[in-house]
Amino acid sequence: MSAALLIEQLLNGLQFGVMLFLMAAGLTLIFGVMGLINLAHGSLYMIGAFAAAGVAGWTGSFWLALMGALMAAAMIGALVEMVVIRRLYDRDHLDQVLATFALILIFSEGTRFFFGSLPLYLDTPDLLSGPTMLPGGIEYSKYRLFIIAVGLAVGAGLFWLISRTRIGIQIRAGEADREMIAALGVDIRKLYTLVFALGAALAGLAGAMIGPIQSVEVGMGEPVLILAFVVIVIGGIGSIKGAFIGALLVGLTDTLGRIMLPQLFGLFMDASSATTVGASLASMTIYILMAGILLFKPSGLFGGQS
């Protein structure tokens, strides 16, 4: 494999990784702070993508579409928290799974009702369409570079928010001991709504940014949700740093596995069975990675006490 191809594949893995990070960050915050398993996180990703497609169809502007997606996902997130999720904090995880699974069905059918079951498409903005030349003669899609940049910026922003601001202190305190910070006079209900809306907005942003690359369709959130759960389990539940490292690990493992495994099997098998076996095994690599990490670190890379 040439160096140019390897660098291109690393960029692909990085881009996939930061997308997963946007999803996993919200999921891990919500789980860490509120102890809530939110299966409907994938629906918020879908809502972001549909909101972006709707706004783009209406105004023709990608940037407005991105803003619209952020706001729609945050608003629906806050609404869902106040109407449904709030009643689930004291229940056990099974009730939460059941209720948020019901939300998936409601959001999927609702979206189908308004937008139909055929996929929608978003166009990349002119500024970001086409490839660009990177140093070393590597041609790479501008839009994918944009996703990487946004993902890294959001990651840095979240670190700053969690570690340097008053809200961040409250979030971390809420993670450690929810009764105590309520006793100290923090409005815990408002804090929970805020965290949920923040997580929803990140998922919506991820959905909106993936729109121009893939198609916008009902059910697009669930495959990503599964990967996001893998990411937070690898990274350690509740840890933003863990979500970031976990997302990049999963992104790179998946991308490089898809490319390298068939070639690896090609060394000792005939070409056609090597490609089928390699392709089949490639779809398992991230789960093997997860199992391997859990073997040595049962609470994930950056997980606290289990």
Next chain:
Amino acid sequence: MKLKTLALAGLMASTSSMALADGVSIGMITTLSGGGAGLGIDVRDGFMLAIEQSGRDDIEMIIEDDERAPDRAVQLADRMIQSDDVDIMTGIIWSNLAMAVIPSATAQGVFYLSPNAGPSQLAGPGCHENYFNVAWQNDGLHEAAGAYANTAGYGNSFILAPNYPAGRDALTGYQRMFEGDVAEEVYTQLGQTDYAAEISQIRNSGADSVYFFLPGGMGIAFVRQYAESGVDIPLIGPAFSFDQGILGAVGEAALGVHNTSQWSQDLDNPTNAAFVEAFQAEYGRLPSLYASQGFDTANLILSAMEVAHPDDADAFRAALEAANFDSTRGDFAFGPNHHPIQDIYVREVVMQGDVLTNVVVGTALEDHGDAYADQCQM
């Protein structure tokens, strides 16, 4: 979601099929949601157009969405066979679902007419007297594409398909006819939506052509991302990679691309002209090859129903084998394994008015059967 044209059919079905002696009950399991929805919707719409045109009111249709999930398809099939007591089944788009449903359905005495999936297993050793494929054996269009790539002068292809039965049939079919070298053979996941890694491989492969089989939403994602990536190696595909649904979503990135198909909207025969016009009038869009396959399947069933009721299995089967109906493809005949013997054309993507569509520019293979017929013992 059930479309019932026969009142009280549910009640009657539970008593016995004799109660329905005059009517025929058809179960359609197809993909109506998710990334493969376009294909199932087209098959269903084409099929229902023919049923409507026939004016018959003794046909009960049960239409269900399999969501492209094999377990869901098996569940639906069991219900249709055991409690709805259907006579005929049809509709499945994806070969992995077909493999999960068809062998057990035909073993239980139901007729299955495939409007799309044609896995090699069911054309060869796994063929069955009650299984008919009205579309093609999976390899067919890909074999034609291999033959086209030879005449177009390509000598080194990068080939790409999803890792499921039809994907493996596709690349086998292409390589059966293609005389050049294969730069790389890559299998992706079924339903994959991001092809960045594969496109990077293509860019660095040194191939002079890319052959890809990615039906439905996968094809849309791939062609859009390919255009965005700036790689300019020419694309070749079967019709599935450039059907009417994909063209609408991909836009001008597909202009000038060649693909192979057993059908095209501009095929010059009266049945096809009438079909294209009626489909546009009914649904307000151009039909795809999937719609033509659904339409042909329904017309084949209707033609056989003129001769015998499916309860008279031998007579009904003989009537299906005779294929005495007007196909949108012109001439239509079954081979010994109940798969079509047909011409496969080369089409080019052009702009007609302001709509992208395919027009026939040549014939890739004439009276083409499939490579598995002689392994079939019926």
